[in-house]
Amino acid sequence: MTGTALVTKLQTFADLSDSEITRLNHLCRNVRTVAKHQTIISQGDRPDHIHLISSGWAARYITMRDGSRQIVAFLVPGDFCDLHVSLLGEMDHTIETLTACHVCFIPGAEMDSLTSEESNLTKALWWGTLVDEAVLRSWVANVGRRDAHERIAHLLCEMHLRLKLVGLVSDGRLDLPVTQVDLADALGLTAVHTNRMLQRLRAEHLITFNRGILTLLDIDRLREVAGFDGRYLHVQRRRASSG
Amino acid sequence: MTGTALVTKLQTFADLSDSEITRLNHLCRNVRTVAKHQTIISQGDRPDHIHLISSGWAARYITMRDGSRQIVAFLVPGDFCDLHVSLLGEMDHTIETLTACHVCFIPGAEMDSLTSEESNLTKALWWGTLVDEAVLRSWVANVGRRDAHERIAHLLCEMHLRLKLVGLVSDGRLDLPVTQVDLADALGLTAVHTNRMLQRLRAEHLITFNRGILTLLDIDRLREVAGFDGRYLHVQRRRASSG
DNA sequence: CGACGCATTGATTGGATTCAACTAAGGTGG
């Protein structure tokens, strides 16, 4: 079921009926495999399809004048790339896979009819985009006001909780298939400094991070370091747990 | 007309009929004056009204553990404070006035009925929130990847263009009723450094900034300094001009 | 006037960048 992650995610917000779940899965029937480091959509594009990450990781980023980039979101299974482009006109940023991905291609027209027929689902979808926005606010604060040590810790706490929502964490272990360069681009740091701070977190016995596998050794203490309060992810319902 | 700024803003995206404009103005009939430096909504609140800035300025900010704050948005006339809270449950941040404001209080139920009856208006409203999100992405990049000089320049370019949209700019002059401390809190800098960079922009004959009045002396050059590309504001239509 | 908020200036410190080299791991092909 290629819509599984999406269903799991939306269920943290709303009760979904069987028919609604079926409809979501139907929506996601057209899946393509996208290789690692491929562009899903570019700045300036006006795609007629909506893209949903079904498996794998991608990054949303803005390219700066000097060629450097700022990652403004990590996209994980269940996340939409561009639920909104039709309203905005064209993409103002680029989305690229970090790993091989399964991406659902959803015709814009089909999404339109869904939103006009299924008000419960539509609400759940909008909830998702509002959470994305809350995450973005949190990122501004993260980059603007935390030092490198806290900042990395905060990102790791966030990814841990977000992946937990879609059932991709077990016992503090999760896939984080991103390089230190990617992390740096998301944190507004250099790769070198990111490396040193990761080492520090390891030395403090807070994390393990090898070959894309992250383990949080002491979640409470890591959250303490980060000043992490997960409420901005708005997952206080149903099957989500705060830990 | 307390909904004027909103109407002006939405018209950059969509054609609005007279009846739609009337409806928007009707929506905004309940206006209260909020004094300077008052909280409109606090983190944790679950307001049953939606708030719209009709005149004046406010800031959306996140409070950090150490008491410092990160402003994640400046709200100007035509901006909603919390179009979404009902979906998210509770506020994950605080909104405070920077000047005395006129704030429209819109009953949540009334907005609900509008969105179910007026699909054109609803689209326009969602366009607004999607632009807010695009601005947020741009802020992450601003704070994450630009140095202080570029960063301030970029914020000034953005505010200039945004205010132009609601008709609050004339000849490069605009009200920017924020202190250097406020600017610093939005830019992820200290007030001291913000002060020095403002002085530098003045010395470069790019701006004038006195008592809350900002003048852009050479918009093209300021945009060049900032690396500003206003497309992320998605105003390429109708009455918006890119300058 | 005195107090306060805001802007300004100087001296110093420090966190993060930069530059550069080097190691380790993986993949590929001869």
Added chain:
DNA sequence: CCACCTTAGTTGAATCCAATCAATGCGTCG
């Protein structure tokens, strides 16, 4: 199976941008 190449991660030294600390000016307002 090893030589070669590439990518990712690590380390060190020097530098720099912005933070910090501290003091002062200045205008407004009670």
